[in-house]
Amino acid sequence: MARALINVPAKSKRGEIIEIKTLMSHPMETGFRPGMDGQLIPRDIIEKFVCTYNGEVVFSAQLHPAITANPFISFTTIATESGTLVFSWTDNKGETQVQTASIQVE
């Protein structure tokens, strides 16, 4: 049920540097905070973010407990060819959320 907002330029020129922005809804619960009952709230964080461009990894990141809820990750890559960008976020329970975006390169 998690939601993501992804911004990839719909069209770009070959060789152009493009900025990609992603915003993922996630509590990023650190595992260090006590809840109302004094017990620690179990850790629930995204640990890995990967973006592939036509199958090739162009960006990846490891996330840690100090990172904000709803992490916003932006990065750049070079528009090489038309195709698909696949984004995946994997949490500490091993669950992965995948989202795709297409890109047109002229």
Added chain:
Amino acid sequence: MNRLACLVVVIGMALPAFAQDARKSGFDYMGPDTQAMQKDDLANPGMLSVLEGETLWNTPTGKAQKSCAACHGDATQSMKGVAARYPAMDDKTQSAIDLAGRIIQCRVERQEAPAPQREGRELLSLSAFVGRQSRDMPISPPQDAKLAATRAQGAALYSARMGQLNFSCAQCHDDNAGGHLGAAPIPQAHPNGYPLYRLEWQSLGSLQRRFRNCMSGMRAEPFAAGSTEAIALEAFLMERAAGMKLETPAVRP
């Protein structure tokens, strides 16, 4: 004599316009990074809640198995401007009701579903989605004489000293707006962005949650969400901000 009368008329007309210019949204006190985050729908985390609200809007639920859309249709039409004119009078109970209260009412009475929790994810997302339909529209409190008592109660609460620190809202938000409390700039306490994403909360929250923050800072007992007092304060602040543009879902530090 005539000239004097003329001058009085001119000043009389100029004053309200001048007072209006002195009002500033909380947005204006934020740094450029936070402003940019609010302005970009693909970077504003409040938009995640709006999307969730949209899904809820279209999902049949409750014993009636009706979605909000089944009765209200396209929200971009039916909910346009609605958030700008709440709190309003509830004809049935003859008391003031806030937008969240109205949504709870539809959930319970018309969808026959359990009442959503105040500050719960469901109600906040629905409120953000409904509020989003009025973005950039001027706050237009209802011209309803029956709301006068509620607004007067809100005005009295706003200037009443409360809590162990014996502060009033007005001391910070009127007398010291533009100054600082620690590192935080003190805004004018306008209600024009709610529900909004507060970076400190790491989540979306309502105006009444914001009251609770300030009141616990004053070491006063916070008004319960949806209470008569909280709705009165909200009605007063909406009247005080009449004409200012709604920013829902805003971002605040």
